[in-house]
């Protein structure tokens with residue numbers, strides 16, 4: 056069985072590639088990082104090491120890689136032959152890979168009529184649907200009919216903390232032991248992929264929202280508040296009383312939304328929060344606040360981990376969530392020098408003033424109570 060995976064980065068190698076290998080796939084990675092592509096083709100294997108006291112190691116074999124900038128024909132051929140396609144490139148890259156994917160799929164329909172599932176493993180709601188939208192942009196109505204019949208883009212939720220790697224072995228990836236990969240079964244085409252570790256569900260929404268509004272909301276809150284306190288890493292930030300308190304309280308707020316909306320058991324959800332906070336404190340992992348807080352423009356989007364649960368909380372309880380507001384305020388004032396999106400946000404604030412900037416960045420109306428509270432929290 057052949058898998059094609061876009062993005063040979065932390066999650067690509069450390070999570071998706073590992074599970075595909077264990078399921079018996081030979082995986083071809085697609086990337087633009089020539090160092091990683093060359094190393095994968097040279098070594099044909101890499102190590103995944105668990106970040107816990109066991110330091111257990113798994114060797115991922117039967118791997119190769121294609122540089123999509125240099126070998127478009129090779130990539131097309133791999134798309135024609137693939138039994139499954141996955142991605143972990145980052146949401147902003149999906150429109151870029153959609154181009155090569157569309158041309159490979161066009162070629163495929165001429166030669167190979169087998170069904171194919173294409174699963175985007177990114178931190179956003181509706182990632183595969185978004186990829187599909189971009190792939191379909193240039194299709195003729197006739198092609199749409201054929202693509203609809205042969206290809207599916209089931210949405211997914213992925214959860215495993217894989218920090219930036221600093222190993223001498225450039226292919227090795229250190230990962231936390233915990234993982235969760237949930238896929239929308241109702242959107243599959245053809246045979247269900249036999250990958251142990253994927254949980255198939257008929258309705259993905261509760262799972263993706265629980266994950267994004269707990270793991271990612273909590274993480275982002277710790278990252279942005281920690282940065283403000285001068286902390287470098289997530290575990291360091293969590294030793295700060297105030298950061299810890301706000302993060303726990305923000306997760307209480309998102310928990311109220313999730314339990315209210317989906318009927319999750321309150322006690323089980325509380326245990327889920329405790330487990331997540333303990334994952335953030337994993338002493339075998341060094342996770343920079345700048346990695347977890349990366350791309351704040353995306354993270355402050357109206358459908359993402361901070362603003363979406365805040366809007367839902369306001370709708371359900373009639374007043375803005377005090378702690379999520381603190382997280383949003385810290386995110387909007389985050390000015391990490393290496394982060395292009397953080398710099399863009401600061402430029403938007405300088406040009407338009409905070410109130411209009413909040414609207415432009417989050418989609419919240421200028422007179423929304425959440426906007427007002429963010430202004431107060433920032434001190435404007």
Ligand SMILES: NC(=O)C1=CN([C@@H]2O[C@H](COP(=O)(O)OP(=O)(O)OC[C@H]3O[C@@H](n4cnc5c(N)ncnc54)[C@H](O)[C@@H]3O)[C@@H](O)[C@H]2O)C=CC1
Pocket residue numbers: 061062063064065066067085086087088123143144145146148151152176177178213214215216217218
């Ligand atoms: N690192 C983590 O713990 C988790 C990350 N995710 C999600 O997984 C996705 C990937 O994140 P990471 O692996 O952390 O990032 P990463 O930066 O380690 O990996 C992304 C890879 O995509 C490659 N890439 C960039 N442009 C490309 C293109 N045009 N074609 C092919 N490859 C391209 C990069 O060279 C890089 O190797 C993101 O959506 C992230 O939100 C989800 C859960 C956990």
Ligand SMILES: O=P(O)(O)OC[C@H]1O[C@](O)(CO)[C@@H](O)[C@@H]1O
Pocket residue numbers: 178213214215216217270271272274275346347348349350
């Ligand atoms: O990958 P993103 O969306 O930029 O955000 C970082 C987040 O993703 C993760 O890497 C994994 O879910 C978390 O560590 C963190 O919450």
